[in-house]
Amino acid sequence: xxxxxxxxxxxxxxxxxxxxxxxxxxxxxxxxxxxxxxxxxxxxxxxxxxxxxxxxxxxxxxxxxxxxxxxxxxxxxxxxxxxxxxxxxxxxxxxxxxxxxxxxxxxxxxxxxxxxxxxxxxxxxxxxxxxxxxxxxxxxxxxxxxxxxxxxxxxxxxxxxxxxxxxxxxxxxxxxxxxxxxxxxxxxxxxxxxxxxxxxxxxxxxxxxxxxxxxxxxxxxxxxxxxxxxxxxxxxxxxxxxxxxxxxxxxxxxxxxxxxxxxxxxxxxxxxxxxxxxxxxxxxxxxxxxxxxxxxxxxxxxxxxxxxxxxxxxxxxxxxxxxxxxxxxxxxxxxxxxxxxxxx
Ligand code: SF4
Numbered sequence: 328x329x330x331x332x333x334x335x336x337x338x339x340x341x342x343x344x345x346x347x348x349x350x351x352x353x354x355x356x357x358x359x360x361x362x363x364x365x366x367x368x369x370x371x372x373x374x375x376x377x378x379x380x381x382x383x384x385x386x387x388x389x390x391x392x393x394x395x396x397x398x399x400x401x402x403x404x405x406x407x408x409x410x411x412x413x414x415x416x417x418x419x420x421x422x423x424x425x426x427x428x429x430x431x432x433x434x435x436x437x438x439x440x441x442x443x444x445x446x447x448x449x450x451x452x453x454x455x456x457x458x459x460x461x462x463x464x465x466x467x468x469x470x471x472x473x474x475x476x477x478x479x480x481x482x483x484x485x486x487x488x489x490x491x492x493x494x495x496x497x498x499x500x501x502x503x504x505x506x507x508x509x510x511x512x513x514x515x516x517x518x519x520x521x522x523x524x525x526x527x528x529x530x531x532x533x534x535x536x537x538x539x540x541x542x543x544x545x546x547x548x549x550x551x552x553x554x555x556x557x558x559x560x561x562x563x564x565x566x567x568x569x570x571x572x573x574x575x576x577x578x579x580x581x582x583x584x585x586x587x588x589x590x591x592x593x594x595x596x597x598x599x600x601x602x603x604x605x606x607x608x609x610x611x612x613x614x615x616x617x618x619x620x621x622x623x624x625x626x627x628x629x630x631x632x633x634x635x636x637x638x639x640x641x642x643x644x645x646x647x648x649x650x651x652x653x654x655x656x657x658x659x660x661x662x663x664x665x666x667x668x669x670x671x
Contacts (some may be wrong), residue, residue, distance in 0.1 A: 331412060331513050331545040332375045332398070332431075338406030339368035339390070339397045339569075343618065363618050367393040369569035369625075370407070375513070375545050380536075382548040382556045384592070385566035388617070391549040394566075395515045398547070399431060400424055411513075429459045432506035436518035438498035442490040448476070448501055449486040452508045459509045471508070478541075479504045480534060496527035500534070507538065514539075517549045532559050553593065557581060562650070565589045568617060568625040571644075575651035585653045587630045624656070632657050 343363040368390045375381045383391045396402050398409055400419065409417045411427055419427065435441035443451060452472045455461075462468045473483035479500040490498055499519065506514055519535065520528040536559060539546055550556050556563055557577060564574040565586060573586040584593045591610050612628040615621045621628055627637040636656050644652045645659040653659070 329377050329412070330374055330410075331377050331379075332547065333410040334374070334394075334398065334407065335372050335410070336407035337368055337371040337394065337397060337404055337409065339393050339402060340364040340366045340405050365617050366620050367569055367617065368397060369620070371566075371569065371571055372407075373564050373571060373574060375547060377512075377545055378539070378543060380539065380546040380548060380559055380561045382550055382560040382563040383566055383571075384550055384553065384556050384563055386551060386592075389566045390569035391551075391566055392517055393569075395433070395517050395547065395549055399428065399433060399515065426459075429455075429509045430512045432509065432511040432514050434499075434502050434506050434514060434516040434519050437522050438495060438502045439490060441502055442498060442505075444490050447487050447489055448472075448481075448504075451501070451505055452486075455505070455509050461509055475504045475508055478507070478538070480530075495523050496531060499523060499531050503531075503534065503538065507542065510542075511544065513545045513547065515547045515549070518551070519548065520555060521550070521552060528555065529558070535559065565592065568615065568620065570625065570654070572626070572655070573651075573653045575648075579648065579651040583651075585647060585651075585658050586655050587632050587657075588626050624654075 341364065343365055371390075371394060373381065373383075383394060385391055393402065397404050400409075400416070400421075404417055407417070408415060411431065416424070416427055449469075449472055452475060453468050456468050456471060457463070462471060472486055476483055476486060481497060481500055481504070485493075490501070493501065499522075514535075516535065520531050523531060532555065535546065538544065546559070548556070548559055550559075560577045562574065562576050563580055564571040565580070565588065566572070567588045573580065573584070573589045580589065581593075584590050609631060610629050611631055615625065615628055621638075623639045624630070624633070624637045624642055627633040630637065634656065640656070642654045642656045642659060644654050645662065646652050647658070647662050
């Protein structure tokens with residue numbers, strides 16, 4: 328398999344918008360201007376292979392969507408590297424990003440607000456095709472629009488309708504058609520079904536998986552719903568305060584969630600006829616500030632397993648088995664002790 332996307336130590340932060348008086352500080356008898364930063368993405372690393380579905384999972388505000396927008400360079404990265412295939416695109420200009428953006432398309436959470444209400448579906452699909460030179464021939468473009476609509480489960484004759492004439496699920500199908508119309512290689516789907524009725528979420532997820540296989544796409548899925556993640560992913564990364572705290576294959580993480588935060592997340596999943604993934608695991612404390620990040624492990628103030636070292640040092644990413652990595656002092660110590668025990 329070849330690598331489609333690699334993100335290394337990605338950083339993203341934003342200056343907090345405040346009034347001028349809030350920024351004034353007195354230091355050493357002098358007036359200083361200070362602006363506080365929101366640390367949205369902190370030293371994040373992962374990669375996606377061709378044909379793979381990788382999901383970023385975590386609670387709202389953990390930096391998942393900011394990561395997606397930074398990869399697309401809607402926000403300029405503040406640190407780290409972004410490689411698309413073998414090319415370092417971290418410092419690409421907006422002009423240099425045009426062909427890359429054709430290959431990296433996005434599907435948005437709210438299909439209604441992501442579509443132009445004044446454009447017909449036909450206009451919405453044909454414009455990017457002509458702009459990116461997918462075809463120069465108007466007649467062929469008309470045919471491609473019809474083919475694409477059928478591919479995503481709509482009818483050709485619906486091309487002349489406006490977004491308000493479709494249901495939520497149909498609008499998301501249009502969003503998928505718009506992403507596909509320029510022959511992308513990687514699709515970034517930001518909560519692709521969370522705004523839809525539960526009854527049609529599975530249809531849209533299955534459509535995405537079918538199209539992925541048919542077109543040989545790779546997918547980066549941003550999600551907080553673990554059922555969605557379980558259905559669609561090959562591998563996943565669990566994010567907490569802008570960092571991946573655990574990553575591995577779907578099987579590794581769903582069978583054996585190790586990081587205390589992953590365990591809390593999984594224990595919160597309601598089940599009806601199935602056994603819970605794990606027994607309910609409790610959280611303590613408050614969500615820390617993304618402006619003043621905690622020292623050491625960012626989760627220490629909420630973790631009931633925290634030890635002294637957790638307050639001082641951020642844990643390294645420790646590989647417990649091939650491809651399954653966890654950033655936790657306690658998990659790492661436990662695995663090292665088990666290993667020593669086995670060696671003796
Ligand atoms: Fe909890 Fe410490 Fe592990 Fe962080 S490193 S998750 S505080 S046990």
